[in-house]
Amino acid sequence: MQLQQPSHRLPSENVMNEPLRYHQPDVRGHFGQHGGIYVAETLMPALDELRVEYEKAIADPDFMAEYRYELKHYVGRPSPVYHAKRWSEQLGGAQIYLKREDLNHTGAHKVNNTIGQALLARRMGKKRVIAETGAGQHGVASATVAARYGLECVVYMGAEDVARQSPNVYRMKLLGATVVPVSSGSKTLKDAMNEAMRDWVTNVDSTYYIIGTCAGPHPYPMLVRDFQCVIGEEAKVQMVDLVGRQPDAVIACVGGGSNAIGIFHPYVDVPGVRLIGVEAGGDGLDTGRHAAPLTAGAKPGVLHGNRTYLMQDEDGQIIETHSISAGLDYPGVGPEHSFLKDIGRAEYVAATDKEALQAFHDLCRFEGIIPALESSHALAYAARLAPTLPKDQVLLVNLSGRGDKDIPTIAKLDGIQL
Amino acid sequence: MSRIESTMQALAAQGRQALIPFITAGDPNPGVTVGLMHALVDGGADIIELGVPFSDPMADGPVIQRASERALAHRVSLRHVLAMTAEFRKTDSKTPVVLMGYANPVEAMGYETFAKAAVEAGVDGVLTVDLPPEEAEECAAILKTHGIDLIFLLAPTTPPSRLQAVQRLARGYVYYVSLKGVTGAAHLDVDSVAAKLLELRKYISLPIGVGFGIRDAETARRVAGVADAVVIGSRLVQEVEAGEDGLAERLNSFIKGVRSAMDTARA
Numbered sequence: 001m002q003l004q005q006p007s008h009r010l011p012s013e014n015v016m017n018e019p020l021r022y023h024q025p026d027v028r029g030h031f032g033q034h035g036g037i038y039v040a041e042t043l044m045p046a047l048d049e050l051r052v053e054y055e056k057a058i059a060d061p062d063f064m065a066e067y068r069y070e071l072k073h074y075v076g077r078p079s080p081v082y083h084a085k086r087w088s089e090q091l092g093g094a095q096i097y098l099k100r101e102d103l104n105h106t107g108a109h110k111v112n113n114t115i116g117q118a119l120l121a122r123r124m125g126k127k128r129v130i131a132e133t134g135a136g137q138h139g140v141a142s143a144t145v146a147a148r149y150g151l152e153c154v155v156y157m158g159a160e161d162v163a164r165q166s167p168n169v170y171r172m173k174l175l176g177a178t179v180v181p182v183s184s185g186s187k188t189l190k191d192a193m194n195e196a197m198r199d200w201v202t203n204v205d206s207t208y209y210i211i212g213t214c215a216g217p218h219p220y221p222m223l224v225r226d227f228q229c230v231i232g233e234e235a236k237v238q239m240v241d242l243v244g245r246q247p248d249a250v251i252a253c254v255g256g257g258s259n260a261i262g263i264f265h266p267y268v269d270v271p272g273v274r275l276i277g278v279e280a281g282g283d284g285l286d287t288g289r290h291a292a293p294l295t296a297g298a299k300p301g302v303l304h305g306n307r308t309y310l311m312q313d314e315d316g317q318i319i320e321t322h323s324i325s326a327g328l329d330y331p332g333v334g335p336e337h338s339f340l341k342d343i344g345r346a347e348y349v350a351a352t353d354k355e356a357l358q359a360f361h362d363l364c365r366f367e368g369i370i371p372a373l374e375s376s377h378a379l380a381y382a383a384r385l386a387p388t389l390p391k392d393q394v395l396l397v398n399l400s401g402r403g404d405k406d407i408p409t410i411a412k413l414d415g416i417q418l
Numbered sequence: 419m420s421r422i423e424s425t426m427q428a429l430a431a432q433g434r435q436a437l438i439p440f441i442t443a444g445d446p447n448p449g450v451t452v453g454l455m456h457a458l459v460d461g462g463a464d465i466i467e468l469g470v471p472f473s474d475p476m477a478d479g480p481v482i483q484r485a486s487e488r489a490l491a492h493r494v495s496l497r498h499v500l501a502m503t504a505e506f507r508k509t510d511s512k513t514p515v516v517l518m519g520y521a522n523p524v525e526a527m528g529y530e531t532f533a534k535a536a537v538e539a540g541v542d543g544v545l546t547v548d549l550p551p552e553e554a555e556e557c558a559a560i561l562k563t564h565g566i567d568l569i570f571l572l573a574p575t576t577p578p579s580r581l582q583a584v585q586r587l588a589r590g591y592v593y594y595v596s597l598k599g600v601t602g603a604a605h606l607d608v609d610s611v612a613a614k615l616l617e618l619r620k621y622i623s624l625p626i627g628v629g630f631g632i633r634d635a636e637t638a639r640r641v642a643g644v645a646d647a648v649v650i651g652s653r654l655v656q657e658v659e660a661g662e663d664g665l666a667e668r669l670n671s672f673i674k675g676v677r678s679a680m681d682t683a684r685a
Contacts, residue, residue, distance in 0.1 A: 040477045042573035202599040302521040315495030316526025317473040
């Protein structure tokens with residue numbers, strides 16, 4: 001299968017030859033009222049340089065050819081779409097298809113982006129890369145490409161996440177990265193991102209910051225999306241091959257939302273395809289212990305370089321979030337998701353820890369696939385939606401990662417000592 | 419003319435430079451802040467920068483991060499900082515107060531509501547670290563209407579092309595961040611600061627303050643030889659961190675030492 005350029009430049013599956021109506025962000029990185037560049041002055045020139053280099057890179061056929069080559073031969077793309085027949089039958093409604101990002105090298109969608117950004121870093125002559133990570137998937141994907149291209153790699157990770165994702169911490173170390181536990185604030189993903197920003201502002205000349213999700217200052221939300229759009233671009237071709245049409249709904253989990261934007265974006269201009277983002281409902285939205293700013297109706301605010309819907313108190317302090325899944329445990333969301341909510345193109349819902357765990361176990365038992373806890377949130381909503389729909393409806397769920405890293409967490413919940 | 423402008427002009431007329439200490443409001447507890455502000459003025463501070471605590475201080479090093487955490491443990495937020503400024507104003511109508519912090523607490527209050535409350539409290543200037551000129555148009559316009567100066571940062575990395583935008587929106591003074599890094603980082607290099615200031619002054623007509631990395635009277639004296647204002651933050655916050663015993667006196671005597679060194683710079 002031929003991989004295409006990112007869809008906001010060159011819509012590959014624009015079968016009707018309609019002009020692309022959706023074109024975001026604007027030149028300064030705004031998605032409606034969201035996005036933008038909210039960083040300290042020291043970083044402004046670096047972000048401008050990144051934007052210029054990125055524009056040049058994606059217009060350079062050699063860069064795009066190398067990116068596609070790496071995705072094919074190193075990551076193992078295209079990832080298949082798989083009909084989860086037994087689970088669909090069990091649920092007794094719509095047919096569930098899974099986009100198998102869990103089969104990528106490193107076990108999640110994150111590597112699509114880190115390959116692209118590592119190639120950019122190399123093109124810009126940076127010898128050192130830094131990254132923040134929650135569940136550790138982005139940290140592993142960054143450590144992996146750093147090893148692959150011979151770059152020094154430092155990964156910032158909340159101390160709480162270091163404790164609950166120990167297999168991934170060790171994987172990063174095996175790959176030659178330095179993992180720095182962050183003990184400030186809530187000791188999770190947002191604090192890791194603060195610390196990565198501090199590193200970047202100090203070492204901006206030598207260092208490339210690989211942001212792992214579609215958030216942060218412009219151009220990050222745009223370039224992370226573009227590198228992740230390969231997920232949706234492939235799926236659009238694969239769904240036609242498999243069922244002769246596009247799905248009725250595309251479902252993906254949303255923390256920062258990079259896997260979701262990657263599968264949603266190519267579908268934004270396709271009429272009749274519902275886009276459903278599933279946030280982490282934690283203990284339940286009514287308990288306040290969750291990480292679901294879009295579903296809970298949070299106000300917009302400014303954090304980590306962009307304006308977006310944000311979990312905050314009335315004084316504008318960021319609230320500590322809760323999710324069983326470290327990768328979704330984040331108080332904000334990528335600005336493009338906030339925009340898609342505003343314009344009504346995507347729907348956002350939440351699945352609780354408990355629902356996600358149920359879906360995790362069901363996919364293990366009915367399909368022989370161990371999903372990541374993050375992805376299990378998307379599965380949980382699919383399991384809620386499918387029985388309400390007729391059997392000829394098609395749901396495409398982005399299975400964004402595999403669950404090997406979560407096995408210690410699950411075992412602990414089941415009271416098992418590994 | 420704003421209180422910041424008149425203060426800067428009066429100093430310039432005397433051939434002196436402004437001394438601008440920074441402390442985090444509510445650190446180590448909300449009860450001490452106003453007293454510390456008066457002690458700083460008594461020691462020779464010309465303008466006070468008052469830090470607004472924020473849960474995610476991305477541009478700050480560990481010292482000011484911990485100050486924010488101590489203040490937030492008492493739930494000190496923007497509205498309390500405004501109340502502290504109003505309290506300070508009861509007995510000091512002369513010394514400008516600049517609130518320094520991050521965009522989100524101001525966003526959460528709303529620019530217009532904030533501007534009105536700030537004027538009422540006697541705030542003179544606002545410096546939001548993560549609100550560069552590109553995103554500051556609306557905020558700048560509203561603050562200007564209410565006579566509050568919006569103060570911008572300049573960095574070693576700032577190219578000339580950005581200086582014009584800063585010159586257009588900035589009021590009061592601009593704050594040159596002397597090094598690439600977070601607050602409380604290593605010592606600054608006075609010679610490279612001097613060279614950079616020459617370049618900045620081609621575009622910036624406002625007084626230029628220099629901060630980040632000024633930890634002692636001698637460095638302050640040398641910076642005062644090239645800049646219009648000297649900002650000292652983390653070094654003072656370290657005094658706060660050392661304990662409440664005799665804190666006002668310690669801050670007062672440290673500032674006195676810096677003041678006298680700066681005033682010998684011109685002699």
